[in-house]
Amino acid sequence: MTTTLTKPQRQEKIARRERRPRSATQRRNWLGGLSGWLWLVVVAVPLYWTVITSLKDQSKYYAGNALAPSADSTLDNYRLVIESDFGQYFINSVVVAVGAVVPAITFSFMAAYAIVRGGSTRFLRVVNGLFLMGLAIPLQATIIPIYLIVIKLHLYDSLLALILPSIAFAIPLSVLVLANFIRDVPKELFDSMRVDGATEWTTLWRLAAPLTRPALITVTIYSALTIWNGFLLPLVLTQSPDKRTLPLAVWSLQGQFQVNVPAILAAVVLTTLPILVLYAFGRRQLLSGLTAGFGK
Amino acid sequence: MSSLTHHAPRSGRRGSLLPWLAAPALVFFIGFAVIPLVGVFALGFTTWDGIGAIHPSGFDSWRAVLTDPGLPHALLVTFGVMVASWAFQTPMSILLGTFMAGRQRYRAVLGVIYFIPLLLSSAAIAVAYKALLNPTFGLGAGLGVDWLSKDWLGQPGLAFGVVIFIVSWQFIPFHSLIYQGGVQQIPASLYEAAQLDGAGRVRQFFSITLPALKYTIITSSTLMVVGSLTFFDLIYVLTEGGPGDATRVLALDMYKRGFQANLMGPASVIATILVLVGLGLALLLRRLGGKDAAASQLEGA
Numbered sequence: 001m002t003t004t005l006t007k008p009q010r011q012e013k014i015a016r017r018e019r020r021p022r023s024a025t026q027r028r029n030w031l032g033g034l035s036g037w038l039w040l041v042v043v044a045v046p047l048y049w050t051v052i053t054s055l056k057d058q059s060k061y062y063a064g065n066a067l068a069p070s071a072d073s074t075l076d077n078y079r080l081v082i083e084s085d086f087g088q089y090f091i092n093s094v095v096v097a098v099g100a101v102v103p104a105i106t107f108s109f110m111a112a113y114a115i116v117r118g119g120s121t122r123f124l125r126v127v128n129g130l131f132l133m134g135l136a137i138p139l140q141a142t143i144i145p146i147y148l149i150v151i152k153l154h155l156y157d158s159l160l161a162l163i164l165p166s167i168a169f170a171i172p173l174s175v176l177v178l179a180n181f182i183r184d185v186p187k188e189l190f191d192s193m194r195v196d197g198a199t200e201w202t203t204l205w206r207l208a209a210p211l212t213r214p215a216l217i218t219v220t221i222y223s224a225l226t227i228w229n230g231f232l233l234p235l236v237l238t239q240s241p242d243k244r245t246l247p248l249a250v251w252s253l254q255g256q257f258q259v260n261v262p263a264i265l266a267a268v269v270l271t272t273l274p275i276l277v278l279y280a281f282g283r284r285q286l287l288s289g290l291t292a293g294f295g296k
Numbered sequence: 297m298s299s300l301t302h303h304a305p306r307s308g309r310r311g312s313l314l315p316w317l318a319a320p321a322l323v324f325f326i327g328f329a330v331i332p333l334v335g336v337f338a339l340g341f342t343t344w345d346g347i348g349a350i351h352p353s354g355f356d357s358w359r360a361v362l363t364d365p366g367l368p369h370a371l372l373v374t375f376g377v378m379v380a381s382w383a384f385q386t387p388m389s390i391l392l393g394t395f396m397a398g399r400q401r402y403r404a405v406l407g408v409i410y411f412i413p414l415l416l417s418s419a420a421i422a423v424a425y426k427a428l429l430n431p432t433f434g435l436g437a438g439l440g441v442d443w444l445s446k447d448w449l450g451q452p453g454l455a456f457g458v459v460i461f462i463v464s465w466q467f468i469p470f471h472s473l474i475y476q477g478g479v480q481q482i483p484a485s486l487y488e489a490a491q492l493d494g495a496g497r498v499r500q501f502f503s504i505t506l507p508a509l510k511y512t513i514i515t516s517s518t519l520m521v522v523g524s525l526t527f528f529d530l531i532y533v534l535t536e537g538g539p540g541d542a543t544r545v546l547a548l549d550m551y552k553r554g555f556q557a558n559l560m561g562p563a564s565v566i567a568t569i570l571v572l573v574g575l576g577l578a579l580l581l582r583r584l585g586g587k588d589a590a591a592s593q594l595e596g597a
Contacts, residue, residue, distance in 0.1 A: 035392060066438025110321065123315050124314065136574060140528055140547060142335070143550075144567060165328045247418075251419050279412075279415055
């Protein structure tokens with residue numbers, strides 16, 4: 001679905017980048033400024049409320065000011081959540097995310113390379129068309145046949161049942177973004193690799209991979225995030241509590257804790273914490289990569 | 297496209313490796329996307345309870361779904377969510393995108409905070425908002441503010457509004473990021489020229505910024521519209537389609553028929569409709585993009 005730049009546009013863009021775009025945006029923009037600060041409040045208040053309430057004592061949280069942090073903060077709610085098998089859910093999520101992302105990105109990269117380098121062959125054009133079609137289809141709609149396939153493979157209620165479809169779902173967008181970046185590698189570099197007698201396999205890993213590293217990191221983060229947060233696949237394809245991933249766990253803990261609002265919110269915070277830590281480190285890659293991948 | 301022919305390998309040995317490089321991705325995609333896609337269409341012509349044997353049953357499921365008044369309602373809710381979330385998110389994202397395109401340091405910091413909701417799972421967001429909007433235990437009651445302590449998820453109109461709000465809360469940052477990229481690519485010289493011609497800020501926005509963002513708007517709208525078909529997790533956790541069936545979108549209808557009522561045949565029919573709606577919308581939006589967008593799409597191919 002993402003449109004890419006035509007060749008002259010892309011050269012123009014590179015030229016412009018060197019001139020450093022000093023667009024209209026340095027002038028005052030009252031309406032933008034107002035909406036900017038307003039949106040900050042809209043985003044921040046629910047997040048803030050979630051965090052401070054998760055630190056309050058259940059018996060007392062209702063009495064005080066809802067937006068003021070409690071004087072006697074407690075980690076009891078967090079202890080309660082961790083004692084509810086949180087470690088198991090966390091490990092499940094890690095296994096599924098790593099187990100799906102590593103093959104998904106490796107295969108997508110190989111496919112993107114093949115599509116860019118051999119795009120004139122009919123077979124690869126069809127393959128590419130297939131992946132592009134995958135972008136337009138809400139893949140969730142295929143959940144019933146996936147459920148059937150998983151049963152037939154005797155994988156129902158296993159983590160592998162979550163991994164296999166997740167790989168497939170991550171492929172279309174990853175191939176599209178990676179192909180866009182591999183296409184930007186100057187063809188002279190490929191030529192000189194060939195003159196040196198390198199095979200396509202060597203060129204793929206020694207030349208294309210290092211040169212498209214930012215794109216690889218971006219699609220890795222993006223698909224890891226999507227899989228980490230996935231809800232429908234675990235909901236449909238697993239049933240035992242010990243196979244739950246974090247989003248499913250937070251949902252079932254909500255049922256279990258009933259009106260213990262601080263504990264429910266502690267579960268929300270705990271499921272989110274790993275991503276926030278990663279965000280703190282990989283923010284620049286994620287943000288710039290997303291604009292590069294989608295804004296083209 | 298011409299660059300592709302240049303890149304094409306010349307020696308036969310090397311050429312034969314390339315298709316194999318695409319094979320693993322292709323195998324997974326066929327196994328868990330293409331076959332299920334064909335499968336969902338085929339299952340629409342069967343009767344299956346999700347556990348026992350699958351029996352072919354012709355058009356029974358289609359007839360059952362098409363005569364069910366639940367279908368037009370689910371379609372209406374789905375398009376309602378789509379249109380309302382698009383109409384709220386687009387102007388807001390353009391505004392925020394233009395704002396974030398400024399290079400002031402504090403705007404970058406704000407951008408970091410805006411982006412946090414996008415990192416959270418829809419399930420976690422729905423759970424948090426359910427607690428926050430609870431009329432007895434939520435934020436409104438805690439602050440003693442009456443207009444905030446409504447039964448937000450208990451009344452059809454309010455619940456629909458809450459869904460639109462949370463969707464926007466979650467996805468506006470992503471779309472403003474796309475617009476930010478688009479705005480930063482507009483050459484400053486255009487604005488300088490407009491200023492010399494005496495065009496004011498509003499005029500500049502409508503005559504330069506908005507037309508220059510045309511393809512960004514199409515890209516972002518396509519993602520919004522096709523994405524809105526998949527708001528399953530959020531609505532399922534938040535309202536389960538309720539109150540009544542006020543927020544029962546197609547994806548939820550599919551899940552409930554299939555995995556709660558054990559009617560996999562009709563559920564597959566709904567899924568087929570969902571696929572067709574998605575494909576139709578994507579094609580429609582691409583057409584709106586005109587020739588240029590189609591050309592650049594080809595370039596991407």
